[in-house]
Amino acid sequence: MKKIYLLILLALIGIKVSLAQPSAQTDPDIYVCGPCNGSCDNLQFDKPGKCPHCGMVLVKTKLSDFKKQLALKPVTICFYLQDGVEVLDFAGPMEVFIAAGFNVFTVSKNYKPLRAQTILFVTPDYTVDDAPPADILAVFGGDTGPGVIDSTVIAWIKKQKVQSYFSVCTGAFILGKAGLLDNLTATTYHLQIENLQKAYPKTKVLANTRFVDNGSVITTAGISAGIDGALHVVEKLRGRAYARGVAEAIEYDKWVPENGLVINK
């Protein structure tokens, strides 16, 4: 009897192997450039090594996965920037999303140039009156007082038909004002945890987490935590291997994806 079982088992293994082989032939391992936001991101190679165009180490992947990656819809992210916005709050995620090959544009209340953190003189691409649609709307901290984030801005944020909202630092107060944090879990700059909780009692505000993802609303902790939150968005849309490639490209060596809280993908 044992022999019969063994023969059946070997026959089954044989079937599995024969089934697997044609699949491996039609879906071979290939080597591709890590995300560098250059045209070489679309090239494939049959041997490991370095990309002859940008010098990045080639990454092994399945041809089918690479084809899926290329067929993905481009992601467009709107950066709302106010006068007094904190520089690294927006510049960190901007670097991450550009490195990931996403489309990024900036919007402000009007075309008047703004001073990021009183230093950097920035002119927005669009205003709230003429901004094109986006997949993600991102808001940032720094000055988020009523003088710069007024009812016009809040009304504009509320009417956006985006897949998700993303805030860095005290940008969470802007989402709160727009009623977008009600009954959700959120985070903000470490010195503003208690204030956000007081201002928006329907929201569960957490300290000690780099970001909180509720599915359609992602909030991050302060300033440099925006980089982690943006890498999380890339991971969510393009997979962890791709996000790791972006982190390596921008030399954010110490990225720990698990430092955030994912409530709902």
Added chain:
Amino acid sequence: MKKIYLLILLALIGIKVSLAQPSAQTDPDIYVCGPCNGSCDNLQFDKPGKCPHCGMVLVKTKLSDFKKQLALKPVTICFYLQDGVEVLDFAGPMEVFIAAGFNVFTVSKNYKPLRAQTILFVTPDYTVDDAPPADILAVFGGDTGPGVIDSTVIAWIKKQKVQSYFSVCTGAFILGKAGLLDNLTATTYHLQIENLQKAYPKTKVLANTRFVDNGSVITTAGISAGIDGALHVVEKLRGRAYARGVAEAIEYDKWVPENGLVINK
């Protein structure tokens, strides 16, 4: 005999205690706000707790050290930004230096607004013709080709009378062109290590270090490594405790000061 030694020893301890006591009275422990770049940075408290103005946890220090800190000359840093400059290359150090209370201004070749990384529309404060003096001149990567960093820019860089030069990422190529890396050790973006070495054979180019400090020339690795390099500059000018306060303020939790190489303070 033993008793006599013991008495002498006790007498010496007594002298030490009596000498130490007046000193402790004139130089007591005080509590100060961590660096938050607000006016509360200048306040002192006699008990531990949180700053009533900005909410930061108060840090224990000696009154004499605090007075020395307040008496320090303000540091001024010139950010040279070219068309095509990488966003996080300059925005990371800008955030760090502003948080440290340093003065920061931006300079470009002319007043024409530039596109940082093709996305962010920035207008410089000054041009190479009218920029005020600075203590540190900082240059950054992204597009550093001859079209944007030409002989006018190189001549301007060379004639600056600064205490130190600071580069992030491929900004090292700009310092190299100006002859500022000759006979020094340097680093750059991880994919450009070999190219920098080929272009400037008199320079010892190192991989796998977040920054290299030669004393008057500091170069950092790519993109986000500029944050580490800037924190190193803050540490050099204001001490490690102060730099740690800045890292905490911007939530750059994983700062490891030892990840760089200091050749000459």
